[in-house]
Amino acid sequence: xxxxxxxxxxxxxxxxxxxxxxxxxxxxxxxxxxxxxxxxxxxxxxxxxxxxxxxxxxxxxxxxxxxxxxxxxxxxxxxxxxxxxxxxxxxxxxxxxxxxxxxxxxxxxxxxxxxxxxxxxxxxxxxxxxxxxxxxxxxxxxxxxxxxxxxxxxxxxxxxxxxxxxxxxxxxxxxxxxxxxxxxxxxxxxxxxxxxxxxxxxxxxxxxxxxxxxxxxxxxxxxxxxxxxxxxxxxxxxxxxxxxxxxxxxxxxxxxxxxxxxxxxxxxxxxxxxxxxxxxxxxxxxxxxxxxxxxxxxxxxxxxxxxxxxxxxxxxxxxxxxxxxxxxx
Numbered sequence: 001x002x003x004x005x006x007x008x009x010x011x012x013x014x015x016x017x018x019x020x021x022x023x024x025x026x027x028x029x030x031x032x033x034x035x036x037x038x039x040x041x042x043x044x045x046x047x048x049x050x051x052x053x054x055x056x057x058x059x060x061x062x063x064x065x066x067x068x069x070x071x072x073x074x075x076x077x078x079x080x081x082x083x084x085x086x087x088x089x090x091x092x093x094x095x096x097x098x099x100x101x102x103x104x105x106x107x108x109x110x111x112x113x114x115x116x117x118x119x120x121x122x123x124x125x126x127x128x129x130x131x132x133x134x135x136x137x138x139x140x141x142x143x144x145x146x147x148x149x150x151x152x153x154x155x156x157x158x159x160x161x162x163x164x165x166x167x168x169x170x171x172x173x174x175x176x177x178x179x180x181x182x183x184x185x186x187x188x189x190x191x192x193x194x195x196x197x198x199x200x201x202x203x204x205x206x207x208x209x210x211x212x213x214x215x216x217x218x219x220x221x222x223x224x225x226x227x228x229x230x231x232x233x234x235x236x237x238x239x240x241x242x243x244x245x246x247x248x249x250x251x252x253x254x255x256x257x258x259x260x261x262x263x264x265x266x267x268x269x270x271x272x273x274x275x276x277x278x279x280x281x282x283x284x285x286x287x288x289x290x291x292x293x294x295x296x297x298x299x300x301x302x303x304x305x306x307x308x309x310x311x312x313x314x315x316x317x318x319x320x321x322x323x324x325x326x327x328x329x
Contacts, residue, residue, distance in 0.1 A: 007040045009107060010090030014072070014080035015056070016046035018098040021215060022055050025098050030063075034107035041067045042084045043098075046075035078181035078189040085180055093175070095167040095190075100214045110169040113207045120174045120202035121194060123165025124210025126154050135218030137295075137303045141311055142216055146290040149248035153206060162206045163246065164194040166214075174202060184240055187233035195244035223307075224314040231318025232325070239326050253323075255283075256316025283309070 011029065015022060029041055043056050053069065060067045070087060072080045085093060092111060096102070106124075113122045130139035141147035148154050153166050168190060178196040181189050194204055217223045234249040258279060265272035291304035 007038060007089050008091045009034065009039045009094060009111065010084070010088035010092070011039060011041045011094050011096050011107075012081055012084030012088065013041065013043045013096045013098050014046065014077045014084075015043055015048065015052055015098045016072075016075060017048045017050045017052060019048075019051040019055060021099050022052055024101045025096070026056070026059050026067075028101040028103075028106075029096070031104050032102070032107045033104050034111065036066055039066065039107065040088065040090060042070060042088060043067065044070045044072045044080035044084050046072045046080060074183070076183075076186050078183045078185055081181045081189070082183065085175060091172055093170045093172055095170075097167055097212075097214065100212050102212045103210075106210060106212060109207065109210045113205060113210065114169055114171065117205045118203070119161070119205035120197050121165060121168045121170050122205045122207060122210070123153060123168050124207050124212065125156060126166050126214045127211055128154065128214050128216050130216050131218045133300070134220055134223070134303065134307075135216060137300055137307055138218070138223050138311075139216050140294040140304065141307060144290055144294060146286055147308065147311065149251060151248070157206060157208065159206060159208045161203055163198065163204065164191055165204055165206050166190070166212070168194070168204075178202070182241065185233070185237055187230060188237040188245065192237060192241045192244040195241065199243075220310075224310065227311050227315040228318035228321070231315040231320075232322040233318075235319050235322025235326060250319065252312045252316035253319035254316075255312060256320060259313075 013025070018025075030036070032039070045053055045056070056067070056069050060069060068087070070083050072083055081095060092114065094107065094110060109124070110122055113119070128139040128142045130136040143154055143156075145155050152162055153164075174197060178193070178200050182192050185192055197204060217226050231252060234245055235253075238245045238249075258276070262272045262276040262279070266276075287305055287308045291301055291308065294304060295301050
């Protein structure tokens with residue numbers, strides 16, 4: 001118990017089948033310049049069926065006073081975070097992502113920022129990296145305003161108060177004030193929690209000096225599956241938690257609907273087919289402009305030109321699936 005009382009920072013890391021990335025994540029935690037004797041690291045595993053737990057246990061043997069492992073039979077992130085929060089002792093709760101690695105000053109800058117700003121949640125910029133040719137191209141899409149809109153933490157925004165940050169560093173008291181993570185949300189749980197924080201008078205601060213590296217999906221199938229799921233859960237989240245999602249989350253849905261509805265309306269009036277031509281033409285020009293801006297390689301240019309619309313359309317298609325789900329319910 002005396003050992004626990006010295007811990008003022010609790011890192012909570014939801015994991016499930018992360019054997020490819022977990023060691024890099026752990027090493028970046030061990031390299032932090034913040035005193036590790038004041039830190040506890042709680043991994044919460046969602047029934048991994050690969051070597052994730054085995055790798056974590058290897059580090060627990062070396063650092064028994066630093067690293068803990070909890071089980072999450074429900075598998076999803078909000079359950080994992082609530083398990084971690086309940087078993088943690090720190091004054092500050094930092095959610096980490098196992099698919100990422102962190103700069104050596106990540107914890108110290110997060111704690112300094114939350115103390116100096118008085119914010120209830122702080123975070124930094126996500127530097128997206130991909131593996132392989134497709135993954136590297138997709139990383140550029142996730143760092144592009146054409147790709148992800150005004151997602152400030154992905155597009156190198158300046159420091160200031162914002163509506164959301166990735167993952168987050170929280171004052172423990174904020175969970176007592178607004179409640180824990182919403183366990184209904186397989187995705188978007190951070191957005192929804194940040195919405196509740198703002199709704200209850202709290203503030204969220206982005207410090208552009210805080211950086212983490214996130215490894216995005218690296219195959220076309222994984223990219224399309226993930227974007228489809230994200231689109232679906234945007235709709236479900238907005239239904240379960242009205243007001244928590246912003247307009248940018250639904251632009252791919254509007255784009256997808258226009259591609260379906262405008263050709264149908266052409267049967268009523270030919271002007272709608274011209275509207276469709278203009279819309280698609282403008283989209284293709286933006287696609288070409290941002291693809292050229294992101295690369296100097298002809299091969300990657302062609303990949304980006306194709307990947308932007310595939311990403312947006314699969315995202316919008318996922319939102320249509322979400323609408324169907326809502327109507328069924």
